[in-house]
Amino acid sequence: MKSIVEIAKSAGIDEQHLELYGKYKAKLSDELWEQVKDRPDGKLILVTAMNPNPAGAGKTLTTIGLSQSLNYLGKKTIAALREPSLGPCMGIKGGATGSGQAQILPADEINLHFTGDIHAITAAHNLLAAMIDNHIFHGNPRGLNPKKIVWKRAMDMNDRALRNIVVGMGDGNGMTREDGFMITTASEIMAILCLSENLADLRERLNHIIIGYDFDDQPVRAEEINAVEAMCVLLKEAIKPNLVQTIEGTPVIIHGGPFANIAHGCSSVIGTKMALKLADYVVTEAGFGADLGAEKFFDIKCRKAGLTPSAAVVVITVRSLKFNGGVKVPDLAVENLSALEKGFENVKRHLENLQKFGVPAVVAINHFATDTQAEIDAVIALCQAAGAEAALSKVWAEGGAGGVELAEKVTRAAERPSSFRFLYEEDLSIKDKIETVVKEVYRGSGVVFTPLALKTMQKIEEMGMSHLPVCMAKTPYSFTDRADLLGAPVDFTIQVSEVRISAGAGFIVALTGSLVTMPGLPKKPAAESLYVDEDGQVIGLS
């Protein structure tokens, strides 16, 4: 690893604009933004994916590798990534910092407490929760209906026992009521931090958070219980983007990490904009496959932040193709050309969808050791037949050098004039926006709304917030709302079971099926395999 001061220098950042966290991590000062804000933007490349198999597609890996490959080609490039959440590191997932020759460093620290951003969000979230119950305890002057408090508590841990709880039991401990914890990445504050332009914007968004409803069923906002200024105090460092490096010394801005279901799943606007001022190319990613991640990246993040993407990379794997062709997870390493061809229907649909946004797409075939040559040849032929540029990416094994062909194709795509457009206009009704996404992106025949969802949509219209974009919460495995319908299903409807308003973040969440915002731990949690070795190094995370 090079010192972060040196990495910063390579990105044109003077040491005075760094707030160091050890030798290899730094926050970027507010003054840096003032210095660079009038520069022209670099080109923004979105890394997205086909519907993944349960082990993932390698999107973060490809984002990191591609940024290295672009630098390898002499293009000044910065990767803009999400911060890993601690909870999943202790659960199934392990770390979220790439791997092999395409990873960001120091991996263990980034995966653990990093620069404290997520802890700060947890604290701000729970301060608001504590102040809500305290408001009721001390006489409830605002008239909050304790049965209609929608602001829950948060923790960056996978802890199913906290999903549904009863708080305030016992004498002197306030109102007894049902409540629950979500994982911090699902907190609206995480989404807010990632969509804010600066601290003033953050404050304004926090003010707008709806914490619950009063006895007249009118919304009560965070600003009404005087919690927001102290929340800003807790978040004033968390809002500054973090600088780290890849294993090859490419600068990486890593900042924020909202869920890709209940939220939009992209790293922060502040971090992305900073990167665009500092580099010719910025490679960023969005959570899940393109049906969720890319759509929300375009329709929420780009729309709200005024960003124009120049190209998209669709990460596919032979494994994911076979999974989408019906192969079960234990058999994914076995050659299966017919399943692969069948699964490719999934990729074709994503490619067509990206055209609807006017964004040129390149397919990255993320190489696995178990891929056979026949399979790779077949995938490349399928991409060509679909009219898509494709490149085999060996960044895991070879780092930047393993993604040169991909990088070349991406730069050519990005140099074409952009015709980026949104999928829908905001002034459509909520119902029409949801139906547009379902019909145009998922290719469903229609949407079934539950009475509860219809009632909430009505309420949002009444509150004058129906102009906000929609944030779909759906299984990542399928275009449909059923995880087992793989490939490119047709003739299905999507059920919207519930609608929620994230008034501070500025979007309307449409839940399809049930949504768990607090994961559990598996029978053998990843935590059981972690340890600190005799040299003080963390083993088991990367």
Next chain:
Amino acid sequence: MKSIVEIAKSAGIDEQHLELYGKYKAKLSDELWEQVKDRPDGKLILVTAMNPNPAGAGKTLTTIGLSQSLNYLGKKTIAALREPSLGPCMGIKGGATGSGQAQILPADEINLHFTGDIHAITAAHNLLAAMIDNHIFHGNPRGLNPKKIVWKRAMDMNDRALRNIVVGMGDGNGMTREDGFMITTASEIMAILCLSENLADLRERLNHIIIGYDFDDQPVRAEEINAVEAMCVLLKEAIKPNLVQTIEGTPVIIHGGPFANIAHGCSSVIGTKMALKLADYVVTEAGFGADLGAEKFFDIKCRKAGLTPSAAVVVITVRSLKFNGGVKVPDLAVENLSALEKGFENVKRHLENLQKFGVPAVVAINHFATDTQAEIDAVIALCQAAGAEAALSKVWAEGGAGGVELAEKVTRAAERPSSFRFLYEEDLSIKDKIETVVKEVYRGSGVVFTPLALKTMQKIEEMGMSHLPVCMAKTPYSFTDRADLLGAPVDFTIQVSEVRISAGAGFIVALTGSLVTMPGLPKKPAAESLYVDEDGQVIGLS
């Protein structure tokens, strides 16, 4: 503020041993300890106090000021302090970093997330909690009795609604059972971190934590559910002491901050030992008055860490004297010589107690603007009559220069040969240890144990852990277990309502009366007065 690199240099610490957190905070590397561990120790000065009035006595202020005064006299001095907890900063207390000309900097960052130590402890605590419920969820192979889980959850927030809760409600969310949150400073992990010598010792202590009891009523320890290695991963940075500075540039090691009731209330052994190797004088403090703080500092921290204190400073205030003489809080600013004289009985008892530990004591009269000259003269005369050295301390207004007389008297006391001894031997029975503290320090006539306390003591004997020192949990306002019995009460008994074992920290907690380990917020929380100003500075914390 000087850069922390410069402050470190003044303490003889090379930059290579610093892990910087911004320009003004650093963690000290493990290698530094290896380099200095064979040096002779400096002199250890404990700052303690009479029983405080509800606004506190100014112990932290005096600790900081005295360290500055000693440096002013040319004695190389480091202060060793506790880390503030975020929860109380949002509640009544505001910050905990001193004030006026005797404060540590950067106050806002130290009071907020600092270097993330407390967040790391929260995470480790809740990982263990999540793994307990997950263990039961996945078949409960160890046979944990869900009704006898003693490991609760933790949060660094004042949130009374979380004191008593029900977790695991709803299908798929595990065992429904009663639980609760404590504030993180009350976590046994905080006490463990503060008593550990190094990471290996930390691991061993975490292994010994009793998380609950099995169906045969045998203790189940953290090591039995494979949680400890991952907890060490989460704590590997938190165990390193932090370096900051006072407003006059005196180096301060600030590390750990356990409650002074359910735990021993002192900063970390690692930090204290490091400071003793780097300075000629180390000024440290212990929570609450000398009846709790000094006794536990001597009998738990010094005993376990092999530390020998050279002198104690008893902080008194004219206000606290009048409070102990029966004056109510609103009237504390009014001159009242008879109440002052009556309240001085409280100081006399503390001074006698310190003699029992063989530690020379100096009285520091922490000056307030409302003190009249007649009151100050009276206090000095009372100290002289009691045979105690005393000095007026004006460190709040004047910084180090305002405590020169105090510092001179402290150095003279510390140069006398030490005859430090513990109050009791560890091999006494639990009952005898508690009775010794009550009779010798509090001056009660005896102890009444509830049947529950007796049963637990019996169980601790059976588990072979009765040799551990006792950690008294008692109101700080009185020598008795009743907050309203001020001064120097006689003819009272102490009721021990409950006994708990902190097997990892290594002490037996005796609870007198009820103990709240999760504070609440007041009607107008301090959080409502905090804000970030236009220059990005936090207003309302110091």
